[in-house]
Amino acid sequence: MINPPPIPTGRILAALAAEYGLPAAQVAFLPLGADVNTAVYRVAAEDGGSYFLKLRRGPFEEISVTLPYFLKSQGLKAVVAPLPTAAGRLWGRLDEYRMILSPFIAGQDGYQVALTDEQWPAFGAALKHIHSVRLPPELAGLIPRETFSSDGRERVRFFQEQVERTTYADPVAARLAALMRAQRAEICHVVTRAVQLGAALQARDLNFVLCHADLHPGNLLITPGGAFYIVDWDNPILAPQERDLMFIGAGMGGSWDGERAATLFYQGYGPVQVDWMALAYYRYERIVQDFAAFGEQLLESDEGGADREQSLRYFAGNFLPGREIAAARRADWEYHRRAEGENTHEKSNFTDDPRPN
Numbered sequence: 001m002i003n004p005p006p007i008p009t010g011r012i013l014a015a016l017a018a019e020y021g022l023p024a025a026q027v028a029f030l031p032l033g034a035d036v037n038t039a040v041y042r043v044a045a046e047d048g049g050s051y052f053l054k055l056r057r058g059p060f061e062e063i064s065v066t067l068p069y070f071l072k073s074q075g076l077k078a079v080v081a082p083l084p085t086a087a088g089r090l091w092g093r094l095d096e097y098r099m100i101l102s103p104f105i106a107g108q109d110g111y112q113v114a115l116t117d118e119q120w121p122a123f124g125a126a127l128k129h130i131h132s133v134r135l136p137p138e139l140a141g142l143i144p145r146e147t148f149s150s151d152g153r154e155r156v157r158f159f160q161e162q163v164e165r166t167t168y169a170d171p172v173a174a175r176l177a178a179l180m181r182a183q184r185a186e187i188c189h190v191v192t193r194a195v196q197l198g199a200a201l202q203a204r205d206l207n208f209v210l211c212h213a214d215l216h217p218g219n220l221l222i223t224p225g226g227a228f229y230i231v232d233w234d235n236p237i238l239a240p241q242e243r244d245l246m247f248i249g250a251g252m253g254g255s256w257d258g259e260r261a262a263t264l265f266y267q268g269y270g271p272v273q274v275d276w277m278a279l280a281y282y283r284y285e286r287i288v289q290d291f292a293a294f295g296e297q298l299l300e301s302d303e304g305g306a307d308r309e310q311s312l313r314y315f316a317g318n319f320l321p322g323r324e325i326a327a328a329r330r331a332d333w334e335y336h337r338r339a340e341g342e343n344t345h346e347k348s349n350f351t352d353d354p355r356p357n
Helices: 009-020 063-073 119-132 151-165 171-182 184-202 259-269 276-299 306-317 324-342
Strands: 024-030 038-045 050-057 092-094 097-103 209-211 220-222 228-230 237-239
Touching: 009 024, 009 050, 009 092, 009 097, 119 209, 119 228, 119 259, 151 171, 151 184, 151 276, 171 184, 171 276, 171 306, 184 276, 184 324, 276 306, 276 324
Parallel strands: none
Antiparallel strands: 024 038, 038 050, 050 097, 092 097, 209 237, 220 228
């Protein structure tokens, strides 16, 4: 979130002392991220140490802290492990929020600074490490498996119907409704292809690996010294590798969208047979999930302050040339081209030309 929640600084300091035994001198809110349920802070301790504090309200899965802690123990340097509380847990409590504390690492995200030619292969190697890790059964059992759920698509269709018959007093909601009406055909295409490709994938025998699941440039922290860290493990999943690979070249802006970046990335990731059906599906489904989340935030509530304007910009950005929808269409066209060459029959499900505009 980009506006701080109404929590007095004294309450945060007291909770840090009670949960972590940390005598903190200062807490500074950081206006980062698109998640309106998560607030982050930089904590300065009395002994000169610096920490990163995440406060998360709403649904919380303990795997979001136990998994990075495990990965760090397996030698994955690109992961920041949470610090245990005085009681030995990996998270604490502050009223309705969970507290997650970790070392503060100064740096910028992948939207702010580009990976170098040396860092791209290292990033690819780190992700291959994640995809290859062998999880202990007790940990693997806590991580959800991909089901190709239709929940997000149904929510987007609901919002499409809603904006056709509803007048919104809130100006941000009204602008989103107007945008959804203007882009109705494009939104329908995204949802329809997610339905078709998801159904085809459900019928196949797929290899599932550990995936970060939200590996956009904002979740890569790059330090001035050249190190990088994969952060925000809130939604890990066991899924095809394309669940993460879809982000490379996914139209999310910055250096992640060029062919050179992809070439360098795969030098580190290693030989891989990309499943273009899965890649296209995940790019469409990612857009669907964002549309559903922004619809819930902006059409079903008038709360959020400046976060609302930011979310509207994110929603609208999907339709810009070269961005997320164009990238999904490119992957779909590549899958379609290969499917025709292999004489598969899923291609008959196309209801619209998937080629990029």
